[in-house]
Structure formats: C-alpha cells, structure tokens
Amino acid sequence: MSQHIPSISNFSLSDPNKYSVENLRSEEMIISLGPQHPSTHGVLRLEVVSDGEVVVDVVPHLGFLHRCFEKHAESLPFNQIIPYVDRLDYLASMNCEHAYVMGVEKMLNLEGKLPKRIEYIRVLVAELNRIASHFVAIGTYGMDIGAYTPFLWLMRDREHIQRLLEWLSGARMLYNYIWVGGLFYDLPEGFEQKVAELVPLIKTTIKEVKTLVEENAIFIKRTANIGVLDRDLAISYGCTGPVLRGSGLAFDLRKVDAYSVYPELEFIVPTGKGLVGTVGDCWDRNHVRVLECEESLGIIEQCIDKLLGEHKRTPEFKPQEMVPKKIRPAAMDMYVRAENPKGELGFFIRTDGRSDIPQRLKVRACSFHHLSVLPTLSRGAYLADLVAIVGSLDLVMGEVDR
Amino acid sequence: MEPTNTLFMAKAVIILVVFAITLGVAAYSTYFERKIAAFMQDRVGPDRAGPFGILQPLADAVKMFMKEDFIPSHANKWLFIMGPCLSMLTALMTSAVIPFGDTVTVAGVTFDLQGIDVNIGILWVFGIVSLGVYGILIGGWASNNKYALLGGIRAASQNISYELAMGLSIIAILMFSGSLSTKTIVEAQQNGHWNIFYQPLGFIIFIVCAFAECNRTPFDLPECETELIGGYHTEYSSMKLGFYLFAEYINMFISGAVMATLFFGGYDYPGYEFVANKLGETPAAFIGAGALIGKALFFVFVFMWVRWTLPRFRYDQLMNLGWTGLIPLSIYNVLVTGIGILSGQPIIAGIAGFVLLILGLIIYDQLTVKKKIA
Numbered sequence: 001m002s003q004h005i006p007s008i009s010n011f012s013l014s015d016p017n018k019y020s021v022e023n024l025r026s027e028e029m030i031i032s033l034g035p036q037h038p039s040t041h042g043v044l045r046l047e048v049v050s051d052g053e054v055v056v057d058v059v060p061h062l063g064f065l066h067r068c069f070e071k072h073a074e075s076l077p078f079n080q081i082i083p084y085v086d087r088l089d090y091l092a093s094m095n096c097e098h099a100y101v102m103g104v105e106k107m108l109n110l111e112g113k114l115p116k117r118i119e120y121i122r123v124l125v126a127e128l129n130r131i132a133s134h135f136v137a138i139g140t141y142g143m144d145i146g147a148y149t150p151f152l153w154l155m156r157d158r159e160h161i162q163r164l165l166e167w168l169s170g171a172r173m174l175y176n177y178i179w180v181g182g183l184f185y186d187l188p189e190g191f192e193q194k195v196a197e198l199v200p201l202i203k204t205t206i207k208e209v210k211t212l213v214e215e216n217a218i219f220i221k222r223t224a225n226i227g228v229l230d231r232d233l234a235i236s237y238g239c240t241g242p243v244l245r246g247s248g249l250a251f252d253l254r255k256v257d258a259y260s261v262y263p264e265l266e267f268i269v270p271t272g273k274g275l276v277g278t279v280g281d282c283w284d285r286n287h288v289r290v291l292e293c294e295e296s297l298g299i300i301e302q303c304i305d306k307l308l309g310e311h312k313r314t315p316e317f318k319p320q321e322m323v324p325k326k327i328r329p330a331a332m333d334m335y336v337r338a339e340n341p342k343g344e345l346g347f348f349i350r351t352d353g354r355s356d357i358p359q360r361l362k363v364r365a366c367s368f369h370h371l372s373v374l375p376t377l378s379r380g381a382y383l384a385d386l387v388a389i390v391g392s393l394d395l396v397m398g399e400v401d402r
Numbered sequence: 403m404e405p406t407n408t409l410f411m412a413k414a415v416i417i418l419v420v421f422a423i424t425l426g427v428a429a430y431s432t433y434f435e436r437k438i439a440a441f442m443q444d445r446v447g448p449d450r451a452g453p454f455g456i457l458q459p460l461a462d463a464v465k466m467f468m469k470e471d472f473i474p475s476h477a478n479k480w481l482f483i484m485g486p487c488l489s490m491l492t493a494l495m496t497s498a499v500i501p502f503g504d505t506v507t508v509a510g511v512t513f514d515l516q517g518i519d520v521n522i523g524i525l526w527v528f529g530i531v532s533l534g535v536y537g538i539l540i541g542g543w544a545s546n547n548k549y550a551l552l553g554g555i556r557a558a559s560q561n562i563s564y565e566l567a568m569g570l571s572i573i574a575i576l577m578f579s580g581s582l583s584t585k586t587i588v589e590a591q592q593n594g595h596w597n598i599f600y601q602p603l604g605f606i607i608f609i610v611c612a613f614a615e616c617n618r619t620p621f622d623l624p625e626c627e628t629e630l631i632g633g634y635h636t637e638y639s640s641m642k643l644g645f646y647l648f649a650e651y652i653n654m655f656i657s658g659a660v661m662a663t664l665f666f667g668g669y670d671y672p673g674y675e676f677v678a679n680k681l682g683e684t685p686a687a688f689i690g691a692g693a694l695i696g697k698a699l700f701f702v703f704v705f706m707w708v709r710w711t712l713p714r715f716r717y718d719q720l721m722n723l724g725w726t727g728l729i730p731l732s733i734y735n736v737l738v739t740g741i742g743i744l745s746g747q748p749i750i751a752g753i754a755g756f757v758l759l760i761l762g763l764i765i766y767d768q769l770t771v772k773k774k775i776a
Contacts, residue, residue: 031548039628053552053717144628146619146714152443218620218713383552384716387628 018059019049027051031383035064039144039387042397044371046386053383058375065401073361078104078327079180081361086174088345088363089399091136094129094165095340097178098122102259103336103347104180107329110322114181117311118319119261121187122178124195124303125165127296131202132161133341134289134296137394141286142213144391145222150213157205160198167191180327183319192304199297206293214287223286224277227377227389231280237376238369241343242292243393246272246285253339265302267295282392289394292341328356342366342394365399412513420497420517423695427702428651429459435651435706442710466644474637478544485541486638486645492534493652499523500659501585503669503691506684515669515691516585523584524572527660528565531615534653535561538617538624541646542634553633556717557624560614563724564621568611570732571604574739575664588668593675596667600742600752603735603759605665607728609704612657614724616650619709623717658701662694669694734759 019030034045043064049056069088073081085100086093105111139154162172167188169177177184213219229239234247244251252269254262270291272284307313331353337346343366350360370393378386433448433455440447448455473482503515520526535558542554575597576582579590591597598605614621625633632638635646662668669690678686715723735755742751 029548038631142713146622146626146628147712148439149443149710152445156444212711213713216713218715221719222713222716382716382718384626384629 017047019047019057024049025051028056033386034061040390041140041395044390044395044397044400046374046390048383048386050383055378055381055383055386058378058386060371060374062371062397063401065397067402069402070361070363073358075357077356078329078358081358082179083174083176086176087398088365088402089133089340089342089367089396090173091396092129092133092341093173093175094125094177095133095338096345097175098126098260099336099338099340099345100347101178101180102338103334103349104327104329106336107332107334107349107351108180108324108327110181110324114322115311115317116261117307117313117317118183120303120306120311121183121319123261123265124300124307125168125175125177127299127303128161128165128195130296130341131293131300132158132165134293135161137289137341138209138213138286138293141391141394142209142219144387145213145219147213147216147219150209153205153212154209157202160201164191164194164198167194179320179323181323182321186313186317186319187307192307195300196304199301202293202297206290206297210290214283214290220276220283222384223282223388223392225281226277226381226385227282227392228278229280229285229373229377233373233376234280237373239343239373240366240369241340242285242288243343243366243370243373245269246288246392247280248272248274253337253344257337259338265299267299270295282388285392285394326356329353337364340366342396342399343370345399363399363402365402367393367395367397367399371395371400408511409513412508412511413517416502416513416515417498417517420500420502421494424494424497424652424655427655427695427699428648429463431651431654431702431706432462432647433458434703435709438703438706439710442707463644466641469640471640471642472637474545474547476546477637478546481540481544482637483642485537485544485634486642486649487537488540489534489537489649490645490652492530492537493649493656496527496530496653496656497659499526499584500656500663500694501588501668502694503687504683506687508684514585515687519583519585521581521583524576524582524587524664527584527656528569528572531653532561532565534649537649538634538646541638542624545634545637547637549630549632550634550636553624553626553630553636556626557617557634560617560621560623560720560724563721564611564614564728567607567724567728567732568615570729571607571611571735572664573732574601574604574735577736577739577743584663584668588663588670591667592670594667594670594672596665596670598665600749601665601735601739602752602756603731603738605661607732607735608661608665609701610723610728612661613705613708614720616653616657616705618650618654618705620712620714621720622709622714623720626714628714654702654705655698658698658705659694661701662697666697731759 017030024030028049028051031048031050032045033048034040035043040046045061045064047059047061067087069084072084082097082100085096088096135154135158139151142150165175166172168191169175169184229243229247231247231249234244240251248271250269250271255269270288272279272288274284275287276283329351331351333350335346335348337344344364345366346364348362348364349358352359374389374393378389381389437447448458451457451461473479498517499520501514501516505512505514538557539554542550542557575587578597578600579587581587617624625635630636635643638646671690671693674686674690677689738751738755745751
C-alpha cells in the first residue's frame with residue numbers, strides 16, 4: 001500500500017479550522033477573530049463559533065509569533081540567552097531577566113552571595129517594569145471595553161518609566177540589564193531621586209484611573225459577573241498571577257518563595273473580593289492589577305530608601321565584579337520561578353556539566369496557561385464579553401508562542 | 403421678477419447655505435473631535451496641515467479621494483455603493499425643516515430662515531432618520547462580511563428600538579405646542595419659555611436616544627471597534643468610507659439642532675426683543691440663526707465629550723436600556739405632562755415629575771446595590 005502523502009492542494013495553511021461548515025448547526029457561524037483583530041492583543045487568532053451574538057465555542061490558534069526561543073537557547077551560552085529572554089514577555093523584560101538570571105545563579109551557587117545593592121536594584125527595576133506592564137494591561141482593557149482616554153493616560157505615564165529604564169540600560173523595552181552575577185552598570189547618578197519624583201505622579205494616575213474606569217457604571221456593567229473563573233478551576237488550569245489572585249487565592253511567589261530581597265520588603269498581596277460582582281470575574285482581575293500597582297509603588301519607595309541609605313552608592317561598588325567569566329554549571333536539572341506581572345514565569349534548565357550551553361531550556365509561560373482557560377470562560381458569553389475576557393486575562397503573545 | 407420666483411430664489415439660497423453650513427460643520431467636527439480628544443488625552447492632536455492643523459479636514463478629504471476605491475469581489479456591487487450614498491442623502495435631508503431663524507427681509511424679499519415649513523415638520527425628521535438606518539443596514543449586508551453583517555444587524559435593531567423612545571419623548575412636547583410643525587414648536591418657546599424647563603426628563607430621554615441614533619459612544623455598537631473591527635464599514639475604503647463617517651457627523655450636528663429646536667427655544671436667545679427693537683427684526687433673526695447653530699455646536703461638543711469619557715455598552719444591555727428603561731420612562735413623562743396640562747401648571751408638574759423620578763432612582767439604587775467599591 002502506498003503511503004498517503006497529503007498533497008498541497010488538500011489543505012490550505014491559512015484555514016486550519018477545527019470547525020467546518022458541515023459540523024455546525026444551521027444558525028451557527030464561524031468568525032475568525034484575528035490575527036489582525038484590534039482586540040486580540042497581538043497576533044492571537046480565535047476561531048469563534050457563534051450563534052448570532054452568543055459565543056458557542058472558542059478555539060485559540062497559536063504560533064503566529066513563534067520564534068524558536070527554546071531551540072535557540074540550546075545553542076547559546078547562558079549569558080547570551082538573556083537578550084532572548086527579554087523577548088518572552090516583552091512588556092516586562094526586566095522581570096523575565098530577573099527570573100532567568102536567578103535560575104542561572106542558583107545553578108552556579110551564587111544565590112544569596114551577591115551584594116545587597118545589586119539585589120535591591122534588581123527589585124527596583126523589576127517593580128518599575130511591573131507597573132509599566134500593568135499599565136498596559138489596565139489601559140488596553142479599558143480600550144477593549146470602549147474607553148479610549150485612560151489608555152493614553154496610562155501610556156503617557158508608562159513613558160516616564162520607559163525613559164527611566166532607557167537611561168539605565170540604553171533600551172526602551174528590551175533592556176539586557178540584569179546579568180548573571182551582577183548588573184550591566186550601577187544606577188546612573190540621580191536615578192533614585194528621579195524615581196522618587198515619579199512615585200507621586202504614578203499614584204495620582206492610579207487614582208484617576210480608579211475613578212474614570214473602575215468605578216464607572218458602564219465599566220462595572222460590562223465586567224462584573226463576566227468570565228467568572230472560580231478558584232478551583234483557576235488552580236486546575238495552572239493560572240497564576242493576577243488571574244489566580246483575582247479568583248481569591250493570595251498566591252504570590254514574592255511571598256511564597258520569598259526570593260531575592262522580597263522578604264525584607266513590606267507589601268500585601270491583593271486578591272479579588274467580588275466587590276461589584278462574583279469573586280473571580282473580569283472586574284476583580286483588573287482590580288487586582290490596579291491594587292498591585294499601588295503595592296509596587298510601596299516596594300519602590302522602600303527600595304529607594306535602602307539604595308540611598310543602607311546600601312548607598314560607593315566607589316568600591318562594582319556591579320560586574322562577580323560576573324563569572326565562564327558560566328559552566330554542574331550537570332543538573334533546575335527549575336526556577338518568579339512572579340512576573342502576568343503570573344509565574346518558570347525556567348527549566350538541564351545542563352550536562354561539560355558545555356557552556358544548556359541542553360534543554362523549557363519556559364513555563366503564564367500567558368499560555370491563561371489562554372487555555374479562555375474557551376471554558378467564554379462559552380455562552382456574548383461576543384463583546386469574549387473581548388472583555390481576553391483582555392482581563394492580559395495575554396502577551398510573545399510569551400505564549402515563544 | 404414675480405414674487406413667487408423671488409421666494410423660490412430665496413428658498414434656494416437658504417437651502418444652499420444650510421447645505422454648506424452642514425457640510426462645513428461636519429468637516430470641521432472631525433477636526434474638533436480630534437482636537438477635543440487630544441485635549442482630553444493630554445496630546446497635541448492634528449497640527450501639521452496649516453496653522454493649528456486647521457486645514458486637516460481638507461487634507462483628510464484629499465486622502466479619502468486618493469485612496470483605492472475597493473469593492474470586494476464577493477460584495478453585491480450596487481448595494482455596496484448604495485449604502486453610503488443613502489446614509490449621506492438621508493443625513494443631509496433632515497436639515498430641511500429646522501427653523502434657523504425668524505422672518506427676515508433681505509433686498510425687499512420677506513421670507514423665513516427655514517428650508518421648508520411643513521405642518522408635519524418633526525415627523526419629517528423622524529421619517530428621514532429612520533430611512534437612514536437602511537444605509538447602514540444595506541452597507542453591512544452588501545459587504546458580505548460577517549463583521550459587517552453583525553454591525554448592520556445591530557444598527558437596525560438599535561435604531562428601531564431607540565426611535566420608539568425618542569418618538570414617545572417628543573409626544574410630551576407636541577402636547578404643549580399642539581402642532582407638529584417645527585416652526586410652531588419654536589414660536590411657542592419664545593421669550594425664554596424653553597421646553598427644557600417643562601420637560602427635563604423628556605430632554606434626557608431624547609439626548610440618550612440621539613446618542614443611539616447617531617451611533618455614538620456609549621452606543622456605538624454597529625461600528626464597535628473592539629469586537630467588530632469596523633462594524634458595517636469594515637469593507638469600505640476611500641470616499642465611501644468617508645461618506646459613512648461624514649454622515650455620522652452630519653447626524654450629530656442635525657440632532658444637536660433638533661434638540662435646540664425642541665428643547666432650547668430654537669433661535670430664541672436672551673434679549674431677543676431688545677435686539678429686535680434696537681437693530682430691527684432682520685439682524686435679530688440672523689443673530690438668532692447664529693444662536694441656534696451655537697446651541698447645536700454645543701451639543702456636538704457634548705457628543706464628543708461623552709465619547710472620550712465613557713466605555714461602551716454591550717448589545718443586550720443596550721436593548722435592555724431602551725426597552726425596559728427609556729420607553730417606560732417616556733410613557734411616565736407623557737403621563738406627568740398630561741397631568742400638568744390638565745391642572746394648568748405644566749412647569750410644576752414637569753419639575754415634580756423629574757424630582758420624583760430622581761428620588762425613586764436613588765431609593766432603587768440604595769435598595770439593590772448593596773456592595774460598594776472600597
């Protein structure tokens with residue numbers, strides 16, 4: 001029997017649908033949402049089966065932003081992987097770098113041996129980036145619901161954070177600032193003061209956004225009791241970050257794992273309480289992000305205090321002093337995880353102890369897990385709710401497709 | 403020249419001027435929309451074409467004409483062209499019955515500053531506006547695109563539902579004036595007896611319905627960008643798209659003018675009599691035309707203000723608001739107005755009805771909304 005080889009005419013690459021016209025009921029139709037749709041937050045394609053305005057099923061199609069990160073990583077030295085890590089969650093590059101670098105340092109037994117100033121700077125920049133990432137999430141979420149103005153307000157203030165980080169590293173989004181065993185450079189002169197000036201500004205913006213978006217009656221109508229993700233479902237789908245906390249579980253790796261200098265800092269873990277609807281609805285997820293911005297501001301203030309006081313700039317401080325010349329960890333399997341703005345970012349790294357490159361590097365991306373809940377959440381919702389749910393999950397396709 | 407001929411000429415000039423004003427206001431509404439949005443969003447807005455970007459509408463028009471006029475191969479060609487034409491046509495026709503001013507005498511000819519004074523004035527507006535939805539519906543259907551179809555369906559059901567409440571809110575006005583003619587309605591409001599004082603509730607219902615009829619945020623579901631990309635005009639490009647967008651701005655201006663006519667005394671302004679005594683009837687009437695356009699432009703500004711502030715409703719919430727909110731409210735309004743007219747105290751009845759309603763809403767809010775944001 002001759003082997004069946006599908007000829008190119010038998011399938012078209014642009015139309016790999018799960019559903020076809022034959023297996024639909026007569027009142028249903030397939031709507032292809034994306035990859036160029038304005039509210040899929042990047043290049044996500046959703047195959048939506050809808051009965052008029054009601055969503056019957058959603059099938060996410062991935063891979064439009066696939067860049068072979070994991071395969072690339074298998075042929076690169078550990079320090080040269082950092083720029084690629086930036087491009088995972090490109091809205092929160094510092095957090096991605098922080099997680100990855102912690103992992104490599106764990107393999108090199110550098111954990112806890114670095115100067116405290118380095119750790120504080122890392123936490124400072126990571127929290128700044130967390131605010132920037134949440135600002136994009138909250139702003140685009142408002143835009144998904146139809147409010148355009150808060151988006152631009154938040155982008156305006158995100159710009160200040162990006163300028164600061166550009167001053168620090170030379171790049172606006174993809175920083176390559178945190179190195180294995182140290183930092184690219186110390187903070188520029190006057191950086192701490194500028195950050196201290198920024199904090200009240202951001203506080204005002206958050207207050208404005210609260211009144212303009214969160215407390216708006218139409219916004220509440222559109223998001224309360226929509227896309228209710230109950231806690232057990234969230235856990236079983238592997239949701240983390242604001243999505244899980246929105247469902248009422250105070251699970252924050254900064255507290256649970258207490259990595260870096262987070263145990264020395266004071267902050268609380270906000271959770272969804274169902275203030276306007278059910279616990280775990282879209283409004284709660286968004287609200288958790290807003291509250292987290294406030295917590296991050298608190299962390300930043302504490303970091304600034306430490307960086308200006310206890311661990312202040314000294315001529316002897318060299319951020320690249322402990323950077324290893326050659327990174328060759330012993331043969332091991334290692335998993336490291338950290339709290340990214342969007343959830344738990346994990347790296348599994350396997351090394352053979354003989355080469356400078358990882359044998360395998362697997363990323364556990366939070367957005368991928370959040371995307372997997374989407375069909376469950378949106379069945380039976382309205383088409384407009386689907387957009388609200390996608391927005392509340394805060395997906396970044398760079399991380400989903402890798 | 404024969405008197406009828408001069409009157410005909412005068413009417414032709416008025417129609418031309420109204421046409422030009424409408425188009426000019428619509429063109430500059432796009433500019434002001436962007437400037438207002440920029441102001442609210444802490445941006446600069448268009449500032450490249452001419453000083454302060456004042457030539458931006460011209461540049462936009464050139465851009466629209468130069469773009470490829472694309473008709474999708476699977477679209478129904480004739481209906482596809484007819485959609486935007488119908489939208490534009492109906493949008494422009496509405497302004498015919500709006501009284502822009504009182505009687506004026508120019509070069510020995512005496513005429514009204516109004517396109518046509520027909521005794522069904524307000525019904526004409528409603529008739530033409532309800533035809534307007536066909537432009538959107540046909541455009542959405544002829545595109546043969548799922549997004550456009552959904553947009554068209556939404557437009558149809560939304561406009562039909564909100565027309566009901568809009569019509570009911572007008573009935574109370576008609577009970578006052580006893581005439582459908584827009585001219586009579588305005589004349590009944592002269593010397594500060596504006597309907598807004600008698601009909602605060604009717605005005606609120608009317609303005610909400612006007613938002614829905616013009617497809618403006620928070621009711622811009624037919625072209626809802628986040629779900630339907632462009633809604634009914636997803637497949638349109640070039641000046642056909644321009645016609646749709648233009649028709650929207652014309653509709654905004656016209657509904658502003660209708661609101662001014664029905665609720666804000668039309669061309670009446672404080673000190674009208676004084677000006678008429680000092681300067682004569684004709685200048686006073688022209689200033690009145692300016693006052694009406696000023697009132698209309700203020701409502702256009704309100705449209706824009708709301709658009710850049712509020713999020714958008716969901717389809718079913720929109721229908722709920724229309725059928726279970728606005729229609730009962732407007733029936734209540736008709737009832738209160740009837741009691742007012744019967745008792746001979748319309749202004750007290752209007753205000754009492756409004757206050758009662760607000761109290762009722764507050765009590766309802768306190769009873770049902772238990773949870774509050776911390």
